[in-house]
Structure formats: structure tokens, C-alpha cells
Amino acid sequence: xxxxxxxxxxxxxxxxxxxxxxxxxxxxxxxxxxxxxxxxxxxxxxxxxxxxxxxxxxxxxxxxxxxxxxxxxxxxxxxxxxxxxxxxxxxxxxxxxxxxxxxxxxxxxx
Amino acid sequence: xxxxxxxxxxxxxxxxxxxxxxxxxxxxxxxxxxxxxxxxxxxxxxxxxxxxxxxxxxxxxxxxxxxxxxxxxxxxxxxxxxxxxxxxxxxxxxxxxxxxxxxxxxxxxxxx
Numbered sequence: 769x770x771x772x773x774x775x776x777x778x779x780x781x782x783x784x785x786x787x788x789x790x791x792x793x794x795x796x797x798x799x800x801x802x803x804x805x806x807x808x809x810x811x812x813x814x815x816x817x818x819x820x821x822x823x824x825x826x827x828x829x830x831x832x833x834x835x836x837x838x839x840x841x842x843x844x845x846x847x848x849x850x851x852x853x854x855x856x857x858x859x860x861x862x863x864x865x866x867x868x869x870x871x872x873x874x875x876x877x878x
Numbered sequence: 879x880x881x882x883x884x885x886x887x888x889x890x891x892x893x894x895x896x897x898x899x900x901x902x903x904x905x906x907x908x909x910x911x912x913x914x915x916x917x918x919x920x921x922x923x924x925x926x927x928x929x930x931x932x933x934x935x936x937x938x939x940x941x942x943x944x945x946x947x948x949x950x951x952x953x954x955x956x957x958x959x960x961x962x963x964x965x966x967x968x969x970x971x972x973x974x975x976x977x978x979x980x981x982x983x984x985x986x987x988x989x990x
Contacts, residue, residue, distance in 0.1 A: 770921065801977065811967065811980040824975040858921060865910050865929065865976055869922040 771795065772870035774859050780876045786847040789873045793840055793861030799823070800842040801867060802834055806855035817842055849877045880905045884968045884981035891958055891988050899953040899984045901942075901968035909972035911935075911944050911951040916965045916983070925953075925966070958988045 813826035817836035926935030
């Protein structure tokens, strides 16, 4: 158990819908990262927050957004969902260089 | 840009065989290098890491040495077990924000 929690574990929704994925980092970790794992694109970095502020952005679509709250949990919002958004979404938190990954949320868009 | 290339799988071995999974990288500056493992149905776990040239990371019998001259970080284990069956990801982080760039992953299947 990495200490990073993600909810929900599975999410099934339809095209055009909007969903919110939630992540709670390990106690004391200020950085939160979001990654997407799909069959065609592999594991890709989406976005990083540090203590409530956006730190770095990767291959994140404009339809996706994220935020980190004062209690340090983070949410990833995915809107106008497309079939190609079906993937595993991982959250990680870190102290220095080592990142600890949550179990992931599997999103299926039908 | 920064990138990681690792050998394609699947790699299929018998128990107690020697394992090598090749990983090479392209990066500006001095990246930190990592191997992560993903067991079926689970998230990623850090297996080992190295933060500077010639460092050797090791854990659970796995080893990898950071080779700057060949830009490589190959994963090795002398004697694999069935429980090592998983997907292995090579990754790097570079620059100030520690975002990870992953290779495509290599699936390892170990048979008794």
C-alpha cells in the first residue's frame, strides 16, 4: 500500500459526459501528479500540482482540468468525454524524486 | 525532447533464468532514472532508482546501473521467480519538477 488513495476504482460513462477523479496523497506530500495509461499511448504525464499551485503540464487535453485543494487532495476533471479517453488514470505523490502511485481509476467511455 | 526506449516484450523465461530488460534514454541535463513494476490489476511500484552516473540501484534481487556513456539503465536479475511476472517500466525525470517520462513497458512472464 503506497498510501495514495484514488476514488472511484472504476467509472463507466457515456460519450459527452463529464467525470471527476479524486486523489488523496500520502500524508505530508505536497506534490501531486496525474498520469494516463492507455494501450495506444502508454503512460503519459498529464499535470503536476505543488501545494495547491499548478507546477508542470504535460500532454493534457483542454477538455481536462485539475486542481489541488488546501487539504492537498486533488481532482482531475474530464469533460466532453470521447471513446479515446478510456484509460487508467493514476495519481502519484512525492517527496523529492520518488513518486508513490495510487491504485488508479479505470475509466470506460461507452 | 526527453524520451525512454525499452525493449519490447513479452519476455518469457523459466524460473531461475537470468533476466535483462534493456532501457536507453535521451535527456538534457542529468536525469534521475527509475524502474517501476506493475503487477496485474495494481498500480506502479518503485523498484529501484539511480540519481547520478555510475550509481547502481538495487532491490529484491534486481539491479540497474546508470551508464551515462551509453545512456542506458538496463534492468537485471540473476534468478527470476514466478512472482516476478509483471510489467516493468523504465522512466526518467529531468529538470526541476520531477515529472516522469516512461518507456512503453516490458511484460515479463516467468514459468515454473
